[in-house]
Amino acid sequence: MLTVSMTVNGKQVSKEVEPRTLLVQFLREHLSLTGTHVGCDTSQCGACVVHVDGTSVKSCTMLAAQADGATVTTIEGLAQDGELHPMQAAFKEHHGLQCGFCTPGMVMSAVDLLKHNPDPSDREIREWLQGNICRCTGYHNIVKAIQAAAQSMRG
Amino acid sequence: MYDFTYHRPSSLEEAAKLLAGAEDGKILAGGHTLLPTLKQRLAQPSDLIDLSGIKELKGISEAGGAVVVGAMTPHGDVADSSVVKARIPALAHLASDIGDAQVRHRGTIGGSIANADPAADYPAAVVGLGATVKTNKREIAGGDFFKGLFETALDENELVVSVSFPVPEKAGYAKFANPASRYPIVGVMVAKTAGGVRVAVTGAGASAFRWTEAEQALSANWSADAIKNLTHGPDGLNSDIHASAEYRAHLIGVMARRALAAAG
Ligand SMILES: Cc1cc2nc3c(=O)[nH]c(=O)nc-3n(C[C@H](O)[C@H](O)[C@H](O)COP(=O)(O)OP(=O)(O)OC[C@H]3O[C@@H](n4cnc5c(N)ncnc54)[C@H](O)[C@@H]3O)c2cc1C
Ligand code: FES
Ligand code: FES
Numbered sequence: 001m002l003t004v005s006m007t008v009n010g011k012q013v014s015k016e017v018e019p020r021t022l023l024v025q026f027l028r029e030h031l032s033l034t035g036t037h038v039g040c041d042t043s044q045c046g047a048c049v050v051h052v053d054g055t056s057v058k059s060c061t062m063l064a065a066q067a068d069g070a071t072v073t074t075i076e077g078l079a080q081d082g083e084l085h086p087m088q089a090a091f092k093e094h095h096g097l098q099c100g101f102c103t104p105g106m107v108m109s110a111v112d113l114l115k116h117n118p119d120p121s122d123r124e125i126r127e128w129l130q131g132n133i134c135r136c137t138g139y140h141n142i143v144k145a146i147q148a149a150a151q152s153m154r155g
Numbered sequence: 156m157y158d159f160t161y162h163r164p165s166s167l168e169e170a171a172k173l174l175a176g177a178e179d180g181k182i183l184a185g186g187h188t189l190l191p192t193l194k195q196r197l198a199q200p201s202d203l204i205d206l207s208g209i210k211e212l213k214g215i216s217e218a219g220g221a222v223v224v225g226a227m228t229p230h231g232d233v234a235d236s237s238v239v240k241a242r243i244p245a246l247a248h249l250a251s252d253i254g255d256a257q258v259r260h261r262g263t264i265g266g267s268i269a270n271a272d273p274a275a276d277y278p279a280a281v282v283g284l285g286a287t288v289k290t291n292k293r294e295i296a297g298g299d300f301f302k303g304l305f306e307t308a309l310d311e312n313e314l315v316v317s318v319s320f321p322v323p324e325k326a327g328y329a330k331f332a333n334p335a336s337r338y339p340i341v342g343v344m345v346a347k348t349a350g351g352v353r354v355a356v357t358g359a360g361a362s363a364f365r366w367t368e369a370e371q372a373l374s375a376n377w378s379a380d381a382i383k384n385l386t387h388g389p390d391g392l393n394s395d396i397h398a399s400a401e402y403r404a405h406l407i408g409v410m411a412r413r414a415l416a417a418a419g
Contacts, residue, residue, distance in 0.1 A: 002161060019161035019203070020193075043191050044336070049257060058257045061190050065161050066183075066205060109256065130337065131255025 009077030026064035046132035056112035075104035096145035098136035177202035184266035226265025245326035278363035283344025283355030301362035327418030341406035
């Protein structure tokens with residue numbers, strides 16, 4: 001066992017874990033933050049995307065131990081004071097989801113995209129989402145939602 | 156995943172010592188090849204030695220006409236680096252098209268070349284730009300680094316420290332990506348370097364190799380015409396559910412022409 005400590009959604013946490021514990025297991029099973037999903041076994045689907053030190057990563061392909069000392073933000077950490085993050089609000093408004101399984105990862109990935117590129121083209125959005133698979137929407141409304149969020153965040 | 160002992164050393168010496176002392180130790184870099192492998196229980200290392208605590212392994216610098224990329228530098232940093240974009244745009248382009256954004260945030264150049272996946276992108280740059288791989292023990296010429304399917308010149312306890320890419324006069328990279336995995340089915344780097352023209356192919360064989368006929372043709376005449384009708388044979392090329400050897404052979408020609416056009 002080893003002790004890992006990190007800041008998750010603004011709260012300092014510290015737990016004893018087996019070294020093989022994945023970050024996504026740590027979040028879901030040790031912290032009960034089940035908003036982060038697991039959709040595959042091959043690091044391809046992106047349902048598990050969270051931010052580690054401000055950068056989007058697949059939490060299923062990182063050990064909790066590798067995030068020791070880091071600052072982690074999950075989908076649960078986006079809304080502030082009961083107010084949806086503009087990206088969440090845009091997904092809702094533009095029907096950017098159907099079953100919702102891919103949505104936490106999509107939203108976290110999209111928020112990171114806008115940090116790199118506040119005014120992306122449709123093509124740039126689609127390229128960025130290569131690591132986020134949706135089996136329901138056909139992506140059109142996801143792209144629309146991200147465009148809307150980009151616009152509202154640029155103000 | 157089977158359990159293991161986890162270490163995060165802060166120096167290269169300590170990492171090498173841990174690796175040598177472990178029963179069946181494995182280096183952990185970005186984990187984007189190793190962790191999926193462990194999740195499938197395809198390997199059972201006794202110890203994982205995480206290199207992320209060793210600061211000197213991460214970063215990009217320019218020295219003596221070369222761009223030096225530390226082993227722990229993620230693909231995304233190479234893609235975004237102003238030095239790489241200015242000096243070797245083909246390398247920045249190659250890195251920018253590996254996997255997806257999240258893979259590029261974690262996966263590293265050291266992990267990619269040490270793993271020597273026949274379909275990885277970086278081997279085309281290491282061979283095609285005539286890079287030098289620096290390890291904790293020695294320097295290995297890029298052309299001698301890849302030895303076969305998932306096989307490199309690295310000894311059992313040898314670590315990649317950095318990769319030094321001499322700045323070429325011109326270079327271009329083109330890949331035909333597998334639409335699901337984003338790995339190249341065939342990728343080609345074409346470069347005009349101080350040491351001559353180099354054309355390196357990844358994805359098509361057991362490991363990256365040079366296409367000497369194309370190199371000769373382009374040395375004589377650096378133009379699209381020189382390789383317009385040149386074809387590579389299918390003998391010895393990979394054949395799998397993604398592409399037959401004949402199709403890969405065809406793609407080598409097409410990608411070489413696209414890479415040349417990108418190089419200008
Ligand atoms: C969905 C997905 C898509 C991908 N698409 C592509 C693609 O299009 N093109 C491509 O090229 N790759 C692709 N990859 C692979 C990705 O680039 C990997 O990150 C990379 O191959 C391995 O680097 P890593 O840092 O993750 O290494 P790890 O997984 O940590 O390690 C890989 C191997 O190298 C060894 N190793 C690591 N660092 C060192 C070192 N410094 N010295 C000695 N040995 C070392 C490890 O022990 C291990 O055996 C993809 C991966 C995923 C998950
Ligand atoms: S669960 Fe599919 S990429 Fe992480
Ligand atoms: S909304 Fe169902 S997978 Fe995307």
